[in-house]
Amino acid sequence: MVFYSPAETLNYIRQVQKMHPVPCQFEEFKNWDDFLFLSGQCQKNDNLVIVLSRKDKPSYQSNMENVPDYLNKYFKENSFILVYPMQAGIMDATTYDRRNPSLMEPIDEIGRTISKLFKRK
Numbered sequence: 001m002v003f004y005s006p007a008e009t010l011n012y013i014r015q016v017q018k019m020h021p022v023p024c025q026f027e028e029f030k031n032w033d034d035f036l037f038l039s040g041q042c043q044k045n046d047n048l049v050i051v052l053s054r055k056d057k058p059s060y061q062s063n064m065e066n067v068p069d070y071l072n073k074y075f076k077e078n079s080f081i082l083v084y085p086m087q088a089g090i091m092d093a094t095t096y097d098r099r100n101p102s103l104m105e106p107i108d109e110i111g112r113t114i115s116k117l118f119k120r121k
Helices: 006-017 031-042 062-074 102-117
Strands: 002-005 025-028 047-051 079-083
Touching: 002 006, 006 025, 031 062, 047 062, 062 079
Parallel strands: 002 025, 047 079
Antiparallel strands: none
């Protein structure tokens, strides 16, 4: 498992990894303009999990809009998941009924799957 992210995020992931040790690598990645660099790092059977920000949120960068097109064009051999998490403390003009099971079940399942990666066997 290789984590590519800005240094601040890598520090957070390292803290989690210390509590739930799994073999992994950490690579600083700070410019979405360089996203295609990852195509040279990926192998055919690699799965990409990409965490993006919603438009008009603090961590949003306009180059994030290109990621779905890049994936469809340059990562055809890979599986991928795009994650757009809610940002704590940020009000969203769009209202969702978060009690709607059709919204929560996939999110809960993704959370369980990811947490299994960090559990000891």
